[in-house]
Amino acid sequence: MTDVLDLIKSRKLAYEQKVLSLAHAAENSVDVLHIPEKTKYYFEKNAIDHLFEGNAPYRPRYILPDYDKFIENGSEFLQLDPPKDLDELLNSLMILYRHVPSITSFPVYLGNLDKMIEPFIAEYSDDEVRKKLKLFLNYLDRTITDSFCHANLGPEYTRAGRLILEVEKEVQNAIPNLTLKYNPDITPDEMGELALNTSLFCANPAICNHKLNKDTYCCDYGIASCYNILPLGGGAYTLSRIVLPKAAKLAKNIDDFFHTILPDCLQSMGDYMNERVSFLVEESGFFESSFLVKEGLIDKDKFVGMFGIVGLADCTNILLEGTGKRYGHDADADDLADKIMHTISDFVTSFPAKYSPIAEDHFMLHAQVGMDYDKDVTAGVRIPVGDEPENISDHLRHSARFHELIPTGCSDIFSMETTARNNPAAMLDIVKGAFSLGVKYISFYEENSDLVRITGYLVKKSEMEKYRNDQVVLQNTTQLGAPNYDSNKLDQRKVRGV
Amino acid sequence: MKPALIHKIIPHSIVDGPGNRTSIFVQGCNLKCAYCHNPETQQVCSNCGICVEKCPTGSLYFENGEVLWEEEKCDSCGSCIQHCPYHSSPKPKWMTAEEVFKEVEKNIPFIRGITVSGGECTLYPEFLQELFILAQKAQLSCLIDSNGTTDLSQYPKLMEVCSGVMLDVKAWDRKKFKRLTGGENEMVKKNLKFLAHTNKLEEMRIVCIPGEVDVEDILEGIKTTIGDKSRNIKLKLIKFRNHGVKGRLKNTNSPSDEYMKDIQRKALEMGFQHVNIT
Ligand code: SF4
Ligand code: SF4
Numbered sequence: 001m002t003d004v005l006d007l008i009k010s011r012k013l014a015y016e017q018k019v020l021s022l023a024h025a026a027e028n029s030v031d032v033l034h035i036p037e038k039t040k041y042y043f044e045k046n047a048i049d050h051l052f053e054g055n056a057p058y059r060p061r062y063i064l065p066d067y068d069k070f071i072e073n074g075s076e077f078l079q080l081d082p083p084k085d086l087d088e089l090l091n092s093l094m095i096l097y098r099h100v101p102s103i104t105s106f107p108v109y110l111g112n113l114d115k116m117i118e119p120f121i122a123e124y125s126d127d128e129v130r131k132k133l134k135l136f137l138n139y140l141d142r143t144i145t146d147s148f149c150h151a152n153l154g155p156e157y158t159r160a161g162r163l164i165l166e167v168e169k170e171v172q173n174a175i176p177n178l179t180l181k182y183n184p185d186i187t188p189d190e191m192g193e194l195a196l197n198t199s200l201f202c203a204n205p206a207i208c209n210h211k212l213n214k215d216t217y218c219c220d221y222g223i224a225s226c227y228n229i230l231p232l233g234g235g236a237y238t239l240s241r242i243v244l245p246k247a248a249k250l251a252k253n254i255d256d257f258f259h260t261i262l263p264d265c266l267q268s269m270g271d272y273m274n275e276r277v278s279f280l281v282e283e284s285g286f287f288e289s290s291f292l293v294k295e296g297l298i299d300k301d302k303f304v305g306m307f308g309i310v311g312l313a314d315c316t317n318i319l320l321e322g323t324g325k326r327y328g329h330d331a332d333a334d335d336l337a338d339k340i341m342h343t344i345s346d347f348v349t350s351f352p353a354k355y356s357p358i359a360e361d362h363f364m365l366h367a368q369v370g371m372d373y374d375k376d377v378t379a380g381v382r383i384p385v386g387d388e389p390e391n392i393s394d395h396l397r398h399s400a401r402f403h404e405l406i407p408t409g410c411s412d413i414f415s416m417e418t419t420a421r422n423n424p425a426a427m428l429d430i431v432k433g434a435f436s437l438g439v440k441y442i443s444f445y446e447e448n449s450d451l452v453r454i455t456g457y458l459v460k461k462s463e464m465e466k467y468r469n470d471q472v473v474l475q476n477t478t479q480l481g482a483p484n485y486d487s488n489k490l491d492q493r494k495v496r497g498v
Numbered sequence: 499m500k501p502a503l504i505h506k507i508i509p510h511s512i513v514d515g516p517g518n519r520t521s522i523f524v525q526g527c528n529l530k531c532a533y534c535h536n537p538e539t540q541q542v543c544s545n546c547g548i549c550v551e552k553c554p555t556g557s558l559y560f561e562n563g564e565v566l567w568e569e570e571k572c573d574s575c576g577s578c579i580q581h582c583p584y585h586s587s588p589k590p591k592w593m594t595a596e597e598v599f600k601e602v603e604k605n606i607p608f609i610r611g612i613t614v615s616g617g618e619c620t621l622y623p624e625f626l627q628e629l630f631i632l633a634q635k636a637q638l639s640c641l642i643d644s645n646g647t648t649d650l651s652q653y654p655k656l657m658e659v660c661s662g663v664m665l666d667v668k669a670w671d672r673k674k675f676k677r678l679t680g681g682e683n684e685m686v687k688k689n690l691k692f693l694a695h696t697n698k699l700e701e702m703r704i705v706c707i708p709g710e711v712d713v714e715d716i717l718e719g720i721k722t723t724i725g726d727k728s729r730n731i732k733l734k735l736i737k738f739r740n741h742g743v744k745g746r747l748k749n750t751n752s753p754s755d756e757y758m759k760d761i762q763r764k765a766l767e768m769g770f771q772h773v774n775i776t
Contacts (some may be wrong), residue, residue, distance in 0.1 A: 391509045393605045420512060422776075429518035430510070433608035497510070 012479075014472050016145065020105055027054040032283070033275050039268040047247040047261070048269045050240050051308075051371065057238065057280040059101040059290075061306075064222045065297040066233040067111035070096060077291035086120040086129070090136045097144070100292070102225075106144045109224035109235070110151040110176050114161035121160055129160070133167045141173035147457035147477035148225040154181040155210045157191040165198045165205070174451060174458040174475060178205035179223045179441075184432055186210070193424035196431065199444045200421045203451040203458055206411070206443035209435040216407050217358055219302060226369055226456025227441050228409040231358050234302020236408070238276045240269050241308030241368040244315030244340070245377055254319050254336075258343065266347045273305045273363060274354045281355045304359045306408050307348050308368030311377040312337050313384050328383035328398055337402070341381070345405040367403075367410035369455030372480040375487055379455045380410055388494040392430065400438035411441035413453045417497040418446055447495045454481045454490065501592040502622035505539045509605050517610040519641070520602045522629075524617040525590035529645055529679040531668065532746040533705060533738060538579045539617040541586040549578035549588050558588050567591075585744060595628035602633065611639030611661065620648035623656050630659035641700055645679075646686035650693065662700030663693050670715040678710060687723060694724035694731065701732040706761060708753050713761050717768055732772045735761055 007013065007021045033055065035043075042048045053061065071089065074082040078096060083089035093110070100107035121129050140149075153161045161180075168178060180187070180195040187210075195205050206227060213221060213229050220232040230236055247265050251257035280286060281300065292298045313327040316337040320326075325333040345365060353363045367380025378384045381402035389395045392414070403410045420427060427444070434442055445453055450460050459481030467473045467482045485491070503525040511521035527540045534540060545565050550558040557571040558578060565588045572589070579587050602612055612633050614626060619642060630640040639661040644650075646665050650657060667686060669675040675683035693699035702720060706713055713735075721728050739752050758775045765773045 391604065393509060393608050396608065423512035423517075425516060426510070426512040426518035429610050430608045433606075436607050497512070 012467075012470060012472060014145075014474065023105075024052075024054060027056050027058070030056050032056045032279060033272075035272065035275070036268070038264065039272055042247075042265055042268050045246055045250055046243050047250055047265050048240060048242050048272070049371075050272065051368075053103060053238060053240075053276070056284070057276050058284040059103075059286050060235050060237050060280065060303055061103040061239055062108045062224050062228060062230055062236040063100055063102055063292065063298060064109040064224050064230050064232050064235045065096070065100055065111075065292055067093070067096075067116055067297075069233075069297055070295075071116060073295070075291070075295055077295060083120070086117070086124065086132055089117065089120050090132060094136070094139060097140070101290075102148075104146045104148055106146045106149055108149050108228075109222050109230075110140070110149065112153070112181075112222070113151040113178075114153045114158045114164055115156075117160040117164075118158045121163075126159075126163060129163050130167050133163060134171060137164075137167060137171055137173060141171070141175045142474065144175050145475045147174050147177065147459060147475060147481075149176045150179060150222075150224050150226075151176040152179050152181060152208075152223050153195070153205060154191070155183045155186045157188050161191065162194065165194055168204055169198050169201045172202050172451060174460055174463075174477070177226070177456075177458060179208045179227065180205045181210040181213075181223075182207045182431070182435070183210040183214075184435070189425070189428060192428045192431065196427040196444065197421060197424040200416060200418075200427075200446040201449075203443070203445035203449055203453055206441065206453075207431055209440045209442075211435070212438065212440050217302075219358070223409075223441075226409065227411045227443075228306065228366065229440075230408060231302040231304065233297070233299055234304070234358060235298065236306045237280055237303045237355075238273055239306040239308050239366060239368065240273050240276075241310050241366075242266065242269055242344070243310055243374075243377060245311040245318055248315040248318040251319075257319060258339075262340070262343060263347070266344065266351075269307070270347070270351045270353070270363065273307065277305055277354045277356075300355065302358045304356055304408065305353050305363040306366040307363040308366045309344060309406075310368040310370055310374075310380060312340060312381045312402070313378040313387075314376055315340065326387065328387065328389060328395075334398070334401070337381075341402065341405050364408045365406045366408040367406050369411075370484065370488065372483040372487075374484070378488075381406070382412060385489055386492040386494070392496050393433075396430070396434045396439055397437060399442075400434065403440040404438055406440070409441070411443060411456060412439065413455075413493070414442070414444050415447050415493045415495045416444050417495055418448065419497065420444075421446065452485070452490065454484050457481070459485070499594045499596070499628070500622070500624040501594045502598075502619075502625040503542060503590045504593045504598060505536075505587065505590045505617060507598065507601050509601075510608065511613070516639075518608060519611045519613050520605050520609050522598060522602075522612060522614045522619075524614065524619045524622055525587070526621055527616055527618040527645070528621060528647055529618070529681045530745070531679045532710075533678070533707065533740075533743055533750075534585075534745055535739075535742050536617075537585040537742070537744040538582070538587045541584045543582075543586045543588055543590070544584055546584070549582050552577045552581040595625055595632060598629055599632040602638070603636070606636060606638070609638065611641060613641040613643055613664075615643035618645050618647070620644050620650065623648070623653045627653070627656040627659060630656070634659050644689075646683075646689040647681060648689075649685055650689050657696065657698060660698060662698050663689075664701040664703060665690060665693060665699060666703050666705075667716050667720065668705065669711055670719040671712050674710070674712050687719070690720065691723050694727040699724075699727070699731050701734055703734045703736060705736045705738050706753055706758060707738040707747065707750060708757060710747065710750075714764065717765055717770070721768060729769055729771050732774065733765060733770045735765070735773065735775045737775065 316327040369379040464482040505523040508521040
C-alpha cells in the first residue's frame with residue numbers, strides 16, 4: 001500500500017484531491033471484473049485502455065440530470081421546494097450539483113443554463129442579474145475543481161445567455177466549459193458572433209452543430225464533460241478507448257492490423273465494457289439507491305457506453321511508414337484512415353451492448369481526446385498539432401469527413417490570431433461553412449490567451465506554471481493539462497488568421 | 499481572357515470587407531503613396547535581376563531575360579523584396595480569372611465573398627469583370643478596394659457584377675493629394691459621386707496623418723459631393739502606422755488616439771453614422 005502512503009504524504013495534492021485519490025485506491029483494492037488473458041495483454045500494451053475508471057464501477061461515468069424536472073418539482077431527498085425566484089434557483093442548483101456523481105466525483109453537466117435561468121430574470125436589470133451570475137459562476141469555478149464539467153447555452157437567443165457570456169468574459173473562469181448549441185436557422189447571427197467573440201477572450205464557449213447533433217438520441221441531448229454528446233436524463237456508463245497507434249505497433253503489417261489486431265482489440269474492449277456496465281447495473285446498487293433515479297432526474301434506460309478511439313492520425317501514419325504519406329495531407333492516407341473508421345464503426349454498430357436501449361443496444365463511438373500519459377497519440381480523429389494544413393479550409397473539410405461516424409462527441413480546436421477579435425462575422429462565416437459540411441463541434445481561443453483548451457477541457461497557462469513549480473493548485477485538471485500541454489506540444493498548435 | 503499580375507491570394511481575410519473573404523492582391527499601382535503599406539506591390543518587376551543573387555534558397559532564376567520564382571523552394575524570408583530597388587517583387591504570377599477563381603473556390607463555403615485589392619486592381623478591369631462573373635455564380639459578393647483613379651463609370655458591365663467599392667479618399671486638396679501620391683484626385687471625386695449614386699459605395703477610407711492629410715476638408719468634401727448618402731455609408735478612419743512603409747513618411751509617427759477620437763467625433767457631428775477607427 002505504498003501508493004496510499006504516497007498519496008497521504010503528497011505535497012502537491014490539495015486535501016480534496018487526496019481524498020478522491022484515496023477513494024480510488026480503495027476501489028482498486030478489490031477485483032470484481034472478469035478480464036480474459038487476451039484483454040489483459042492488450043491493456044498491458046495500452047492498445048486498449050480503461051482510462052483508470054477503477055476496478056469496481058459504483059456510479060456512471062457521466063450523468064446528465066434532467067434539471068428542468070428538478071426546477072419544476074424541487075427535490076424530496078434534498079428537501080428543496082421548487083425555486084420561486086432567481087436566488088432560490090441558483091441556490092437550489094448549487095445544492096443539487098454537489099450531489100451529482102461522476103467518474104471525477106464532480107458534476108460533468110450543469111444543464112442548459114440560459115434556458116433554466118431565463119424565466120427567473122424578468123424583473124431584474126442586467127446589472128442585477130450579472131452580479132448574481134458572477135457569484136454563481138465563481139462558486140462553480142472554485143468548488144467544482146475539475147474542468148471536465150459543462151454548461152450548455154442556446155440554440156435560441158436568450159437574455160440570460162447573453163448575460164452569461166458577458167459575465168464569463170469578465171471572470172475568465174476555467175469551469176464550467178460552456179458550449180453554445182448553434183443552428184443558423186434558429187440562432188441569430190448576433191448571438192453566434194457574441195459567442196465566438198467571447199471565446200477569443202476566455203476560450204469559452206465552444207460551438208456545437210445543433211442541427212447535426214440534435215437527433216443523436218430519441219430524447220434531447222446535452223454536452224457534458226469535454227464535449228460529449230449524451231442523452232439528457234441519462235448519460236454514459238463508461239468510456240474505454242482503443243489507442244490506435246499502439247494497436248498499429250502490434251501489427252506486423254496493414255493486413256495483420258485489419259485482420260487480427262484491430263478485430264481482437266475491438267472485441268476485447270466491447271466485452272470489457274459490457275463487463276463494467278453489467279457490474280454497475282446489476283451489482284453496484286447505484287440505480288436502486290440514487291435519489292436522482294428515484295426522483296426521475298435520470299433513467300437507466302438513457303445511459304450509453306462510450307466506445308472511444310484515439311490517435312487515428314498516428315495510427316495511419318504508422319501503417320504507412322516509409323511511404324512518406326501523412327494523415328491530413330495525402331488522399332491515400334485519408335482513405336486508409338477512412339477504412340479504419342468504417343471498420344471500427346461497423347463493429348460498434350453491430351456489437352451487442354448491455355443495458356443500452358437508448359442506443360439500440362449498441363455502444364457509441366466517441367473521439368477520445370487523450371490522456372496526460374499519452375505520447376505521440378493525437379486526440380480522436382484530429383490532425384496532429386504542428387502538422388495542420390496551411391489553409392484552414394482544407395483542415396475543416398478533413399474534419400467534416402472524419403466527424404461523420406462519431407455520434408457521442410468529436411471536436412476541433414483552433415488557436416486564432418488576436419486580430420480575429422475585430423471581425424466576429426468572419427469567424428461565424430467559418431463556423432457556418434464548417435457546420436454545413438458536417439463538422440460537429442468546434443472551439444477557438446486567442447493565441448495569447450491564459451485560458452487554453454487542452455484537448456477539450458480548459459486550463460490556465462498561469463496555473464500550469466504554478467504546478468510545474470511544485471505548488472498546490474486548485475483544479476486537478478491542471479495536473480492533467482500541464483503534462484499534456486507539454487508532451488503534445490500544444491504551444492505549437494497552428495495559429496490561424498482569418 | 500485577360501490575365502492580371504497577382505501579388506498574392508489570402509484564402510481567409512478579416513480586414514478586407516464584411517465577413518470572411520478571400521483577398522486577392524494584384525501587382526502594380528498608378529500612384530506612389532508616401533505612406534504605402536504594401537510598397538512591394540507598387541511596381542511591376544523590371545527583371546533587373548538584383549534580387550536573384552540575394553535569394554538564399556535559390557528560388558529565383560533567369561529564363562529568357564525574365565526573373566522566375568520557384569515557389570516550392572521559397573521560405574518567404576523576404577530578402578528579394580527587401581533588396582528590390584524598385585519597390586517590386588519577383589514573385590507575382592500572371593493569372594487568368596479562371597485560375598484565380600480556382601484558388602477562391604477552395605474556400606467555399608467558408609467565405610461570403612472576395613475582395614480584390616492591390617496594388618490598384620482597377621488597372622485590370624476586364625480581369626475583374628471575368629472574375630466577378632465566376633464568383634457571383636457561386637453566390638459570393640465581390641468587392642473592389644481602389645484608390646479611385648480609374649473612371650469606373652466607363653465599365654458598366656464590371657459595375658453590374660461588382661457588389662461594392664471600398665474607396666480611398668486620400669486627400670481633398672489637389673496639391674495635398676499630389677504631394678502624398680504623385681497623382682491627381684479629380685477622378686477620385688468623380689468616382690465618389692458615381693459610386694454613391696449607383697449605390698456601389700461600400701466604404702470610404704481615410705488614412706489619417708496630421709499635417710499631411712486634410713481630414714476635415716475630406717469630410718466636408720464628401721458631404722458636399724454625395725450629400726445625404728454619406729449618412730449610411732461606412733467611413734473608416736485609419737490610423738497611420740509606419741510599419742512596412744518605405745516612402746517619404748517612413749519615419750513619421752502615428753497620430754494619437756485622442757486625435758483619432760477627435761476626428762471620429764467631428765465626423766459623427768457632421769452626420770456620418772457609421773464611423774470606425776482602425
Ligand atoms: S522570399 Fe524571396 S529571397 Fe526569400 S527565399 Fe523566397 S524568393 Fe528567395
Ligand atoms: S523584383 Fe525587383 S530586384 Fe527583382 S528582378 Fe524585379 S525589379 Fe529587379
